[in-house]
Amino acid sequence: MEVKKVNTTALAYIGDAVYEVYVRKYVLEQDSVDVNKQNKLAVKFVRAEGQALAIKKMMETLTDEERNLVKRARNRKITSKPQNADPVIYKLATAFEALVGFLYLSGDAERLEEVISQAMSLIEKAEISDVRKKGKK
Numbered sequence: 001m002e003v004k005k006v007n008t009t010a011l012a013y014i015g016d017a018v019y020e021v022y023v024r025k026y027v028l029e030q031d032s033v034d035v036n037k038q039n040k041l042a043v044k045f046v047r048a049e050g051q052a053l054a055i056k057k058m059m060e061t062l063t064d065e066e067r068n069l070v071k072r073a074r075n076r077k078i079t080s081k082p083q084n085a086d087p088v089i090y091k092l093a094t095a096f097e098a099l100v101g102f103l104y105l106s107g108d109a110e111r112l113e114e115v116i117s118q119a120m121s122l123i124e125k126a127e128i129s130d131v132r133k134k135g136k137k
Contacts, residue, residue: 003105008073008098015101020046022116045123048084052092053126054119055099061118066099073098 003011023045027038044050059067073095078087096119103112 001105003102006102006105008069008076008095011069011099011101011105012073012094012097013101014104015097015099018104018112019051019097019100019116023120026120045120048089048093050123050126051096051119052089054122055092055096057122058115058118062099066102066115069102070095070099 023042024038026045027041030041031037055070059070062070074091076091076094078091099115100112103115
């Protein structure tokens with residue numbers, strides 16, 4: 001498969017699943033007993049607001065190729081109505097997921113780990129209320 005030819009929606013589709021596995025592994029490491037606690041912890045990482053904040057803050061650290069992909073994914077026409085998310089935030093979150101999918105399908109495990117680790121660190125430090133305010137600017 002030529003990953004560069006895969007459309008950004010398909011990349012976001014696989015990226016969402018890949019990112020979810022990383023988040024679940026992370027929350028399992030935080031609390032391996034209480035599933036309810038795990039789910040509550042995971043929410044801030046998988047919400048569109050958190051992903052949007054992360055990708056906005058990461059733009060300067062991305063390679064040119066990654067930045068172009070993120071912009072292409074962000075600018076793609078939305079075909080479905082986002083649930084519980086501002087359309088701008090939803091587009092940014094989709095762009096983040098497309099980047100994760102691209103790195104995963106490219107087989108660049110080291111870069112994938114770097115990007116996800118950086119995103120999760122940014123999300124961990126952020127308050128969701130801050131993300132919502134920034135997304136509406």
